[in-house]
Amino acid sequence: MIPHDPLERVLYIDLSRRTSSIEHRPDLFETLLGGTGVASRLLLEECPEGVDPLSPEAPVILAVGPLTGHFPMASKTTALFKSPHTGNLGESHAGGRSAIALRMAGIGALVIKGSSDIPVLLVISPHKVSFLDARSLWGLEVGATGRALREVAGDSGLRSIIRIGPAGERLITYACAVTETYRHFGRLGLGAVLGAKKLKAIIISGRGSLKTADRRLYRETYEEIFQKITRTDSLKKYHDLGTAVNILPLNQLGALPTYNLQKTSFEMAEKISGEYLAQRLLGRRLACAHCPVACIHLAALRTPYEDEAYFYKTTFISYDYELLYSLGSMIGIGQAEEVLRLLHRIDNLGLDAMSTGVVLAWATEAFKRGLVTTRETEGLEPDWGKTEIFLEMISALVQQKNDFYRALGRGVDYASSQYGGQEFALAFGGNEMPGYHTGPAAHLTHLTGARHSHLDSGGYSLDEKEETLQKTPQELAEHLFREESFRQILSSLVVCFFARSIYGYETASRALTTVGFNLSPEELRELGQKILKIKYRFKLREGFSFKDLRIPRRILETVSARGKIPEAFLREGLKIYAQLVS
Numbered sequence: 001m002i003p004h005d006p007l008e009r010v011l012y013i014d015l016s017r018r019t020s021s022i023e024h025r026p027d028l029f030e031t032l033l034g035g036t037g038v039a040s041r042l043l044l045e046e047c048p049e050g051v052d053p054l055s056p057e058a059p060v061i062l063a064v065g066p067l068t069g070h071f072p073m074a075s076k077t078t079a080l081f082k083s084p085h086t087g088n089l090g091e092s093h094a095g096g097r098s099a100i101a102l103r104m105a106g107i108g109a110l111v112i113k114g115s116s117d118i119p120v121l122l123v124i125s126p127h128k129v130s131f132l133d134a135r136s137l138w139g140l141e142v143g144a145t146g147r148a149l150r151e152v153a154g155d156s157g158l159r160s161i162i163r164i165g166p167a168g169e170r171l172i173t174y175a176c177a178v179t180e181t182y183r184h185f186g187r188l189g190l191g192a193v194l195g196a197k198k199l200k201a202i203i204i205s206g207r208g209s210l211k212t213a214d215r216r217l218y219r220e221t222y223e224e225i226f227q228k229i230t231r232t233d234s235l236k237k238y239h240d241l242g243t244a245v246n247i248l249p250l251n252q253l254g255a256l257p258t259y260n261l262q263k264t265s266f267e268m269a270e271k272i273s274g275e276y277l278a279q280r281l282l283g284r285r286l287a288c289a290h291c292p293v294a295c296i297h298l299a300a301l302r303t304p305y306e307d308e309a310y311f312y313k314t315t316f317i318s319y320d321y322e323l324l325y326s327l328g329s330m331i332g333i334g335q336a337e338e339v340l341r342l343l344h345r346i347d348n349l350g351l352d353a354m355s356t357g358v359v360l361a362w363a364t365e366a367f368k369r370g371l372v373t374t375r376e377t378e379g380l381e382p383d384w385g386k387t388e389i390f391l392e393m394i395s396a397l398v399q400q401k402n403d404f405y406r407a408l409g410r411g412v413d414y415a416s417s418q419y420g421g422q423e424f425a426l427a428f429g430g431n432e433m434p435g436y437h438t439g440p441a442a443h444l445t446h447l448t449g450a451r452h453s454h455l456d457s458g459g460y461s462l463d464e465k466e467e468t469l470q471k472t473p474q475e476l477a478e479h480l481f482r483e484e485s486f487r488q489i490l491s492s493l494v495v496c497f498f499a500r501s502i503y504g505y506e507t508a509s510r511a512l513t514t515v516g517f518n519l520s521p522e523e524l525r526e527l528g529q530k531i532l533k534i535k536y537r538f539k540l541r542e543g544f545s546f547k548d549l550r551i552p553r554r555i556l557e558t559v560s561a562r563g564k565i566p567e568a569f570l571r572e573g574l575k576i577y578a579q580l581v582s
């Protein structure tokens, strides 16, 4: 590490006392790089065992990495916290300008503890931390909060504004935090943790320059990486159609969860596909700071004014595959414009769109099977494809109208424990299902990944390439363990996962050398495993058990793209994974 690199500065915030302090922690960054590596160690240090995730003692940790600001696509910030949704490890990544803003503010990691007695806005700049009264913002939706803060915050184009909406304020356990309008710390409930701390928003800004260890080598390495990013076909697809390109192939494969995974192909897939959106609705593409890919697709949704002919209100809404699955096929919505209306509502309330879609899907099936009635739903009759009813249910859920909606506000695991229907409650480790019923590798990822996310070890992509049911559980578990370990390096650097084919161990090692870290590819490989094990140490400490993991019966009954998945196969894979991460 370059001596006195500001990356080593950890900013500690106490919201209860409204104090802040800086500690220099080269020990953390030299051994664990940054991002997830450093944040997972800080989580172990700062989070009391067994703490209530919504209590003042529960910390939120944001961290960037040694490549942030130096190399393209090192554009993400990692957030670690104890999840109120699963009661265990919470980890979420977001881009926008959050990473570069933290780095330019001269901070490698931020630890937020305590809770404020009134709603508060935290403003961080290089030599100053301010706590401002945010009572006038409390209750505002995400869009309005962003607009209000952009009016008063300086450094337009440089600063990052992270904020929560009403869902976070009301402690919905899968509330998200939004940054720069179109990026999210989406999964596992960071929004609720910030809401419990009465922290409505964080503004971070700074200007500066960064030092390199070897300018010539840095320029050469930068050029090599930049050329690979801009000339590689695998990244071009993220710019062209974005991940929405996956709808049609997954539908054709029989892997697109539809009607709460009662089916795996959707008769209206065409009209929620990336191709349909790009041809009819795509308004513009955006990029996170320091990324030449620009994969963020914004649809321009036009709504006519009632009393003025030929006048339209145009709203820009970001979309990607996961959102089109969860608010499209999963709940039977077969028209992209309708999915966008739901997305816009969910975004403004500050909910995680994936969990919300799966919750609505479970509620619809539970209603159709008679487990809940109009008494619970307050007169609503949920049914596949009914946008207006889903919009009303989302409002009722955020308002926490009654016990049923309060249960829905805690996710499908909890709701099904109260009303029945566990066999079709599609959550893994408490986290709602991503959009892949590709085969056993995908579901092993959802079960074993430290975040219970498809991103942890990308098993779906292995299912797409190989006959995974012909492999042994041992082979799959070992493959996923290697992949999840590798991804710990990406999320410690912190590099966008879309660049995983660019930043292999060799390239990451060279890039690190230019900024003062000397780690061979082999040492990085070992470090990835070490970071994964630190995360698992936290999970196990907080009560996670492979043995007790619930496998939703629906994923065993509905035939996947690779065939029917035997439970024994998954259980064996879990046993092996438990040994690998212990």
Ligand code: SF4
Pocket (backbone or CB within 6 Å): 073, 075, 095, 096, 238, 286, 287, 288, 291, 292, 293, 294, 295, 296, 496, 497, 498
């Ligand atoms: S590829 Fe997309 S998500 Fe990744 S850094 Fe670039 S713009 Fe952000």
